[in-house]
Amino acid sequence: MSNRDIQNTLAVFKREFLGYFNSPVFYVIVVIFLLAANGFTFFVSNILDFDDVSLSARFFVWHPWIYTVLAPAVGMRLWSEEHRLGTIELLMTMPVSPWQAIMGKFFAAAGVWLIALVLTLPIVITMGVLGDPDSGPVISGYVASYLYAMACLALTSAVSAFTRSQVVCFIISVFFCLCIGMIGFPSLTHTVVNAVPSGMESIVRFICYFSFMDHFFELTKGIFVLKDILYFVSVIIVSLLLTDFGLRSKRA
Amino acid sequence: MIQVKNLIKVFGTKVAVDDVSFSVEKGEVLGFLGPNGAGKSTTMRMVTGYFKPTSGSVQLCGVDMIEEPELAKQRLGYLPENAPLYSDMTVASFLGFCAELRGIHGAARTKAIDRVLDLCFLDNVRNQSVDTLSKGYRHRTCFAQSIIHDPDVLILDEPTDGLDPNQKHEVRGMIKRMGRDKAIIFSTHILEEVEAACSRAIIIDRGKIVADGTPESLKKLVPGAASLDEVFRSITKPDTVQKKAA
Numbered sequence: 176m177s178n179r180d181i182q183n184t185l186a187v188f189k190r191e192f193l194g195y196f197n198s199p200v201f202y203v204i205v206v207i208f209l210l211a212a213n214g215f216t217f218f219v220s221n222i223l224d225f226d227d228v229s230l231s232a233r234f235f236v237w238h239p240w241i242y243t244v245l246a247p248a249v250g251m252r253l254w255s256e257e258h259r260l261g262t263i264e265l266l267m268t269m270p271v272s273p274w275q276a277i278m279g280k281f282f283a284a285a286g287v288w289l290i291a292l293v294l295t296l297p298i299v300i301t302m303g304v305l306g307d308p309d310s311g312p313v314i315s316g317y318v319a320s321y322l323y324a325m326a327c328l329a330l331t332s333a334v335s336a337f338t339r340s341q342v343v344c345f346i347i348s349v350f351f352c353l354c355i356g357m358i359g360f361p362s363l364t365h366t367v368v369n370a371v372p373s374g375m376e377s378i379v380r381f382i383c384y385f386s387f388m389d390h391f392f393e394l395t396k397g398i399f400v401l402k403d404i405l406y407f408v409s410v411i412i413v414s415l416l417l418t419d420f421g422l423r424s425k426r427a
Numbered sequence: 428m429i430q431v432k433n434l435i436k437v438f439g440t441k442v443a444v445d446d447v448s449f450s451v452e453k454g455e456v457l458g459f460l461g462p463n464g465a466g467k468s469t470t471m472r473m474v475t476g477y478f479k480p481t482s483g484s485v486q487l488c489g490v491d492m493i494e495e496p497e498l499a500k501q502r503l504g505y506l507p508e509n510a511p512l513y514s515d516m517t518v519a520s521f522l523g524f525c526a527e528l529r530g531i532h533g534a535a536r537t538k539a540i541d542r543v544l545d546l547c548f549l550d551n552v553r554n555q556s557v558d559t560l561s562k563g564y565r566h567r568t569c570f571a572q573s574i575i576h577d578p579d580v581l582i583l584d585e586p587t588d589g590l591d592p593n594q595k596h597e598v599r600g601m602i603k604r605m606g607r608d609k610a611i612i613f614s615t616h617i618l619e620e621v622e623a624a625c626s627r628a629i630i631i632d633r634g635k636i637v638a639d640g641t642p643e644s645l646k647k648l649v650p651g652a653a654s655l656d657e658v659f660r661s662i663t664k665p666d667t668v669q670k671k672a673a
Contacts, residue, residue, distance in 0.1 A: 179530070182527070182530070182532070183528060186524060186527035186528050187528075189524075190513070190516070190524045194513070194515050194516075197515045197516075198515060260511050260512070260513065260514060261507060261509060261511030262511045262512065262513055264472070264477050264507040264511060265505070265507060265511055265525075265569075265572070266528075267476070267477050268475040268476055268477050268500060268503065268505045268507075269500060269525070269528040269529065270497045270498070270500040270501040270528065270529065270530070271497070271528050272496075272497060426477060426478060426479070
């Protein structure tokens with residue numbers, strides 16, 4: 176990475192990141208995220224009714240579902256908006272490589288999500304007051320949660336590179352995030368494995384291996400498993416490569 | 428300063444630009460004329476590196492656009508058609524962003540912003556959101572972006588489109604002044620503009636160059652033609668006439 180790479184990526188990051196604060200979308204999403212994350216934890220999982228102060232099973236467990244809807248809402252403007260406004264033509268004729276722009280935008284969305292996640296810290300403090308939660312699982316829960324969010328954002332970035340409509344981008348991204356989360360859902364996997372001929376079982380298991388869920392739950396258990404972290408990182412990289420491909424194909 | 432050789436662009440089965448070659452030297456203002464859909468914007472988008480040509484080459488100040496796009500783009504200022512802007516920014520922050528992408532930082536950045544705000548008469552809207560600007564101001568903001576780094580090569584796609592007569596006159600004057608030490612290409616539908624601002628003009632029709640010369644020499648192409656308008660109409664065909672299959 177040269178100096179120029181960093182400067183350009185930073186310039187794009189700054190514009191995009193500040194752009195979120197100029198639009199109501201960011202505030203709406205953060206509020207809904209906090210309402211959903213805390214609501215599920217306190218009123219569905221009834222975290223206060225248990226003696227156990229660990230957060231994995233009653234707090235982090237909801238995050239994938241929330242991200243499935245909210246991450247596409249954050250990411251949908253990344254490239255769709257550029258296509259719609261025509262500013263993509265400005266950006267791509269500046270001395271900026273597509274890769275610098277892709278990274279800058281992706282990290283801006285990821286930065287927004289980091290703020291949302293930091294705002295959930297009161298729940299950790301609450302549990303700390305009520306009991307003595309292990310710090311390991313809390314940290315790994317946050318790491319897993321953030322990786323999941325970034326993977327959804329990267330997927331959305333890839334979808335947004337292909338369309339100028341934010342609505343289309345949102346719907347398709349939610350669908351993709353849902354699919355890739357659901358394929359690893361134990362009860363679903365179980366049903367499918369029972370339904371297919373016995374020879375096919377290993378194929379189903381192989382496909383399930385690509386689900387976000389498995390890797391997410393492995394991580395939230397509190398053990399840092401390199402393969403699960405690498406899994407999310409590679410999903411992000413592949414999605415960003417797809418973004419690059421999408422931008423190229425749009426420019427014919 | 429601008430060297431375009433055998434440029435071809437094919438979209439699917441449609442040949443949008445068919446073997447276009449020309450060059451523009453420093454101090455030249457080249458008018459780019461042609462009916463809608465003739466390939467003007469497509470050609471400009473290839474010269475600016477936005478579209479990759481199907482074949483052919485583009486060089487800006489001796490730097491190849493396909494081999495070293497980032498280096499070539501540093502030499503270039505570009506005003507796309509319809510003057511796109513980020514609607515959530517103010518005029519000054521938009522120009523600041525563009526300056527940063529051009530590698531202008533710190534005090535030089537502030538100076539560059541002030542310079543173009545002044546040049547394009549944007550000072551009274553500097554902190555206004557781009558959203559709320561009238562079309563003339565939007566156009567001038569995007570124009571300001573294209574000259575913020577004082578480029579050697581300037582490419583303007585319909586820079587006077589949607590402006591009122593006063594603004595048109597102002598932009599024309601600006602192009603003419605800047606043309607003295609830059610190489611400029613601009614496309615337009617207004618033929619009197621060509622006579623007012625250009626030292627040379629190219630007429631492009633169905634992807635091919637059909638005329639290239641000074642406005643005076645173009646008039647002589649068609650015997651008896653009194654204005655460029657007549658020349659234009661006699662050598663290009665309306666876009667409703669279908670192109671015969673080659």
